[in-house]
Amino acid sequence: MPTHDRLSVHNVTFLGADHAELQRNWTTLGLRHLSVLDSQLLDPAFAAIIRAEGYAVEAVYHLFGGAAELSRLIDAAAATGARCIYMLTGGRNGLGWEQAAERFCRAIEPCVRQAERAGVSLAIENASSLYADIHLAHSLRDTITLAELAGIGVCIDLFHCWAEADLAGLLTRALPRTQLIQLSDYVLGDRALPARAVPGDGAIPIEPFVAAALAGGYRFGFDLELLGPRIDAEGRLAAAGRACAVVSAMLDGLDD
Numbered sequence: 001m002p003t004h005d006r007l008s009v010h011n012v013t014f015l016g017a018d019h020a021e022l023q024r025n026w027t028t029l030g031l032r033h034l035s036v037l038d039s040q041l042l043d044p045a046f047a048a049i050i051r052a053e054g055y056a057v058e059a060v061y062h063l064f065g066g067a068a069e070l071s072r073l074i075d076a077a078a079a080t081g082a083r084c085i086y087m088l089t090g091g092r093n094g095l096g097w098e099q100a101a102e103r104f105c106r107a108i109e110p111c112v113r114q115a116e117r118a119g120v121s122l123a124i125e126n127a128s129s130l131y132a133d134i135h136l137a138h139s140l141r142d143t144i145t146l147a148e149l150a151g152i153g154v155c156i157d158l159f160h161c162w163a164e165a166d167l168a169g170l171l172t173r174a175l176p177r178t179q180l181i182q183l184s185d186y187v188l189g190d191r192a193l194p195a196r197a198v199p200g201d202g203a204i205p206i207e208p209f210v211a212a213a214l215a216g217g218y219r220f221g222f223d224l225e226l227l228g229p230r231i232d233a234e235g236r237l238a239a240a241g242r243a244c245a246v247v248s249a250m251l252d253g254l255d256d
Contacts, residue, residue: 001142003030004248007021009060009240010035010182010225019046026055026090029244035180035223038062041076048090050080056219057082059155059180063134070111079227084179084220085115086155087125088135089146100136105150112151123153123179130193140170144177153179155224158194159186162172162204168212175216183210183247186229193226198239200246201230207250208232220246233252 011017011034014025024033028220033056039044040046041060048223050057057080062073064087077085092100098212115122137143140161147154154177164170185202186195199206210222224243 003244003250004222004251005032006246006251007031007247008035008221008223009171009244010061011040012035012061013029013226013231013236013240019049021125023049025054025240028237029240031173031244032056033058033221035059035225035248036061036082036221038073041072041080041082041093047076047080057123059084059223060087061085062087064088064108067107067111070108071114072113073243074118074120075113076118082120083251084121084153086129086153087181088126088131088136089124090135091133092136092237097136101146104136104146105213107196108150108152114171120189121153121179123147124150124159124175125155125182127157128160136256140164140174141166144174148178153177155180155182157182158204158206158209159184159225162186162209167209171209171212172216175213175218178218179220180214180223181213181218181220182225184225184227184243190230195230196226196228197230198243198246199224199250206247207254210250211254222251 019149035058038060060082062085073153089104124137126137126140129138137146154174185197185199185204187197187202226239
């Protein structure tokens with residue numbers, strides 16, 4: 001079965017692979033849409049491959065550290081046609097949540113205007129509180145709130161929010177701002193961080209969530225972010241291939 005054209009596999013899945021290996025993996029998986037790291041997009045050789053081969057960059061990951069770095073990345077994204085930059089915000093540095101959120105919004109404001117002019121979407125994702133040193137938004141609810149304050153979009157990582165209360169209501173609130181949905185699974189009782197699993201191997205109700213997103217008008221891509229001991233044990237490319245097959249069949253079924 002061909003990989004669905006709304007699917008990407010985040011390059012972090014193949015962390016450490018060189019350009020040639022990444023290209024072989026994309027070809028093996030049948031990918032035309034990519035999800036990449038900021039350091040990759042800023043690499044002229046990598047950007048040249050994207051342009052020469054006609055890949056579509058669905059999303060670029062960035063750890064926000066200041067307006068100058070993000071401004072440079074926005075220019076690179078616009079030059080390669082990358083659609084979305086999704087971010088972690090940077091940590092609190094001893095501030096309370098509200099104060100840290102206000103500081104982030106002030107810092108990112110000029111980049112929000114630049115991105116709008118360049119046609120590049122900005123978003124923040126929800127991530128575990130294990131990453132509190134580099135991020136503020138650890139629940140989907142807080143992520144939506146911060147995105148609303150900053151005037152930017154949301155990247156929903158289902159792995160980090162599937163067990164939240166009123167997930168359906170949160171999805172409805174998030175959808176007008178949602179720029180990317182990331183999928184992976186979780187096997188109950190797994191403590192071997194990052195503890196991600198191939199969709200279908202665990203307990204996350206992925207298909208109902210995807211169905212609700214599509215029914216709510218979500219029109220962008222689904223990104224497979226596969227990390228951890230289970231993925232390494234199976235083999236990263238093998239796990240990614242199985243994930244692409246599972247989610248492609250799911251999306252094909254929902255398209256019918």
